[in-house]
Amino acid sequence: MACEHCKSESARGTPTCPFCGEELYRTKRREQLLYYLLVAGIFAALLFFFLTMRNLPIF
């Protein structure tokens, strides 16, 4: 995998480029995906709790 900052090829498997020290593209994409999954999970949990609370006789 080539570094998008300095175009060096031997940056495979490392979170940052050993030549210029910048974060590699694949790592950023994976962190973004994890972030979106986390947000989606939180929204799903909130929706689940909201629907569960509405069906309780207390409310």
Ligand SMILES: [Zn+2]
């Ligand atoms: Zn680089």
